[in-house]
Amino acid sequence: MDLLRWIVKNNRVDFRYYLITDRRAPSSSVTFLETIEEACSAGVQAVQLREKDLPGGLLYDLGNEVREITNQYDTKLFVNGRPDVAKAIGADGVHCPEGGIPPSVIKSYWPDLTIGVSVHSEEVAERAEQEEADFLLFGPVYYTASKVKYGEPQGIDRLKEIAEQSSLPVFAVGGITPEKVTPCLQAGAFGVAGISAIMEADDVTEKVSEFEKKLGQL
Amino acid sequence: MGKQKLKGIYLITDTQGQDRYSHVELADAAYRAGVQMVQYRAKDRSDRKALEEIREIAGLKSKGDHLLIVNDRPDLAKMGGADGVHLGQDDLSVSVAARLLGEEAIIGGTSANLEEAKKVEEAGADYVALGHIFETSTKEKEYAPRGITTLHKVRQEIDLPLVAIGGIRLENAPQVIDAGADILAVSSAICRAEDPQQAARKLVELFE
Numbered sequence: 001m002d003l004l005r006w007i008v009k010n011n012r013v014d015f016r017y018y019l020i021t022d023r024r025a026p027s028s029s030v031t032f033l034e035t036i037e038e039a040c041s042a043g044v045q046a047v048q049l050r051e052k053d054l055p056g057g058l059l060y061d062l063g064n065e066v067r068e069i070t071n072q073y074d075t076k077l078f079v080n081g082r083p084d085v086a087k088a089i090g091a092d093g094v095h096c097p098e099g100g101i102p103p104s105v106i107k108s109y110w111p112d113l114t115i116g117v118s119v120h121s122e123e124v125a126e127r128a129e130q131e132e133a134d135f136l137l138f139g140p141v142y143y144t145a146s147k148v149k150y151g152e153p154q155g156i157d158r159l160k161e162i163a164e165q166s167s168l169p170v171f172a173v174g175g176i177t178p179e180k181v182t183p184c185l186q187a188g189a190f191g192v193a194g195i196s197a198i199m200e201a202d203d204v205t206e207k208v209s210e211f212e213k214k215l216g217q218l
Numbered sequence: 219m220g221k222q223k224l225k226g227i228y229l230i231t232d233t234q235g236q237d238r239y240s241h242v243e244l245a246d247a248a249y250r251a252g253v254q255m256v257q258y259r260a261k262d263r264s265d266r267k268a269l270e271e272i273r274e275i276a277g278l279k280s281k282g283d284h285l286l287i288v289n290d291r292p293d294l295a296k297m298g299g300a301d302g303v304h305l306g307q308d309d310l311s312v313s314v315a316a317r318l319l320g321e322e323a324i325i326g327g328t329s330a331n332l333e334e335a336k337k338v339e340e341a342g343a344d345y346v347a348l349g350h351i352f353e354t355s356t357k358e359k360e361y362a363p364r365g366i367t368t369l370h371k372v373r374q375e376i377d378l379p380l381v382a383i384g385g386i387r388l389e390n391a392p393q394v395i396d397a398g399a400d401i402l403a404v405s406s407a408i409c410r411a412e413d414p415q416q417a418a419r420k421l422v423e424l425f426e
Contacts, residue, residue, distance in 0.1 A: 055308035056290065081265070084293035088314045099264025105297050 012093075012114040013135045013169045015045035015076060016191035016215040017208075020173070023051055023062070025199035033065055039198055040073035042208035043218045048095045048116070048193075050080035063089040078116060086113060095137070098124050104131040116171075120154070125166050137193055138162045140174025141184065144196065156187050163188025178207070181214035191215065222282070224324075224345050224379040227421045228255040228403040230289075232356055234262060236410045244409055245275040249284045251418035255401070257304055259289035272298030285324060292318045302326065302344070307334065312341035326381065330361060335372050347403060348372050350384020351394060356405045359384075366397045373398030388417070391424055 019039055023032040030038075036047060049066055051059060063079060067089045070077040078093040079086035083106045086094040093114030094106060103115040117128040118137045125136055143153050153174060163170045169190030176184065176192045184192050192215070201207035212218050229248040231241040239247070245256045256279075258272050268291075276286050276299035287302045288295035292315045295303040302324030303315050310318075315325050326345040327338035338346040352363050369382055382399035387407045394402055404421065411417030 055306075056310040057308050060310055060314060082293065084291065084296075084310065084315075084318055087293075087318060088310065097264075099266045101265045101269055101293065101297060105269065106293075109297055 013190070015218065017044055017211050017218045018046045018048060018116075018137070018171050018173075018191060018193035019044045019198055020048045020050050020193055020195045021066075022195045022199055025196060027200070027202075033069065035199055035204060036066060037069045037072075038204040039208055040069055040075045042205040043212060044075060044198070044208055045218050046076040046078065048078040048080055049091075050095070050195075052081060056082065056085060059085050060088060063091065067091060076114070078114070083110060083113065093134070096133075102131045103128065103133045107132055119162065122162060122165055125162050125168075125170075129166055129168050133168060135169040135171060135190070136162070136166060137171045137173050138189075139172060139193075141172045142175025142180060144175040156183055159184060159189060160187040163190075178210035178214050181211065185215070222285075224255065224285075225400050226252075226254040226402075226425045227418065228257065228287075228381060228383075228401045229253050229408050229418065230257045230259050230356075230383075230403055230405040232405045232409045233260065235356055235406055239409065239414060241271050242274045242278070244414055245286070246278050247415035248408060248418045249279055251415045252422040253418050254283070255285045255287060257287045257289055257403070258298075258300070259304075265291075265294065268294055269298050272300055276300055287324060287326065295319060295323070304328070304347070305343075312338065312343045316342060329372075330364065331368065332372050332375060335376050339376055339378050343378065345379040345381055345401065346376055347381035347383050349382065349403070351382050352385025352390060354385040354406075366393055369394065369399060370397045388420055388424075391421060395424060 026032055026035040047070055049063055063085055067077055076092040078095045079091050080095045083094045087110050095116040097118050114134045116135045116137055117133040119125040119128055140153050141159050159172050171191045171193045172184040172189040173193040176194045177197055181192055198207050231244045248256055260268055272294055279286055286300040287304050288300045289304050290309050292303045296319055304326045306328045312325050312327055324344045327343045328347050329335035329338050335346050350363050373380055379400040381401040381403050382394045383403035386402050386404050391402055408414045408418045
C-alpha cells in the first residue's frame with residue numbers, strides 16, 4: 001500500500017480507547033445511557049454498540065439514542081455486526097465479528113463506514129487486512145468474564161505477533177485495566193478496548209482519566 | 219420499472235427441520251418448479267456464510283420470473299443481490315429498510331392479526347404475510363393458529379398482496395386460496411418432501 005493511502009486510511013482511526021457497550025453492565029443506580037454519556041463527556045472518542053441479543057428493531061431504537069449522545073460529544077459510534085443498523089442510525093462504522101460480512105463488501109455499498117474486525121488468529125488478521133478493514137480488535141489478551149467463550153487468554157506475546165504482522169492499527173481487548181495499557185502498547189497495540197473497566201466503574205470519569213494518562217490520548 | 223405482480227408459491231428455505239438439502243439446493247428446486255418467490259431464512263450461520271449462499275441463489279434465478287427475499291437483514295439482501303427483505307415485528311421497520319434498499323426493493327412484513335396487517339400496509343410494504351394459519355413445527359409459536367376465518371377477514375381489509383403462512387400443505391392449500399390469499403408461503407411442505415422439486419411443482423399447479 002502506498003504511503004498516502006495508508007495515511008488516509010489510518011486517519012479514520014484517530015482514537016486510542018475503544019469503549020464496547022454492555023447494557024446490562026452498569027450498576028442499577030445508573031442507566032446504560034448515563035454511563036455512555038459520562039464516558040463521552042470524560043473524553044472517550046469511540047464507542048462500539050455491542051448488544052448482540054437485540055433484534056434489529058430494538059437495536060435501531062437504542063442505536064438512535066446512543067447516536068444522539070455520541071453526536072453531542074463528537075464521539076465516533078460503531079455498531080457490532082449490523083452494517084444496516086449502522087447505516088440507518090448514521091453511525092461512523094461497523095464492527096464485524098470474525099464470521100461477519102467481509103469489510104470490502106460492506107465498503108463497496110457503503111464506503112463511508114469505517115470497519116473494525118475482531119480477530120483471534122494471524123490468518124483472520126491477514127484476511128481482514130486484505131479485505132480492507134480499517135482496524136483490528138485482538139483478544140482476549142488477559143482474562144475476562146465476557147470473553148470466556150473464546151477460551152484461555154491469548155497473552156501479550158500473541159498480541160505482539162499480531163501487531164507485528166499487521167500494518168493495521170490493533171486494539172487489545174480482554175481484561176484491560178489501566179495498569180495493563182503500557183504492556184499492550186509496548187507489544188505494539190495502537191490502543192486498547194474494553195467493556196467492564198468503564199461500564200462497571202464506580203467512577204466512570206475517573207476511570208476514563210486513568211486510561212487517558214496511560215494511553216497519552218483517548 | 220414497476221414491480222411485478224406477486225402471486226403463487228413462496229418457499230422459505232429451512233435446513234433445521236431437514237438436512238438432506240442445502241438452502242441453495244432447495245431454492246434451485248423451487249425455481250425449477252416455477253416457484254416465484256424464495257425467502258432465504260437461516261439464523262444458524264455466520265453472516266459471511268449467509269452472504270455466500272444468498273449470492274449463489276441470486277445467481278440461479280432468472281430475471282423477471284424469480285424473486286429472492288432475505289429474512290430480517292436488509293444489509294445481506296442488498297449485498298447478496300436479492301430482490302428484497304422480509305421483516306418480522308421485531309426487525310427493522312419497513313421504512314428504514316426502504317431507505318436502505320431503495321424504491322425497487324420488495325419489502326414484506328409479518329402480521330398475526332388485522333391490526334398488525336394494517337400497520338404493515340400503512341408502513342408502505344409490498345406484501346403482508348399473515349400467520350400462522352395452521353399448526354406448524356417450523357417455528358416456535360406463542361399463539362394459536364389464526365385459521366381460515368382470520369385470513370378471510372384480513373383479506374377484506376387489505377389491498378396488498380396477502381401471503382398466508384404456517385402449516386400450509388398441498389391438502390389444505392385450496393381452501394387458503396379460496397379464502398383470498400394471493401401467495402402461499404411454505405417451508406416443510408417443500409423442504410421436507412421426498413422430492414422437493416416435485417412437491418413444489420404440485421403446489422405451483424394450484425395457481426395455473
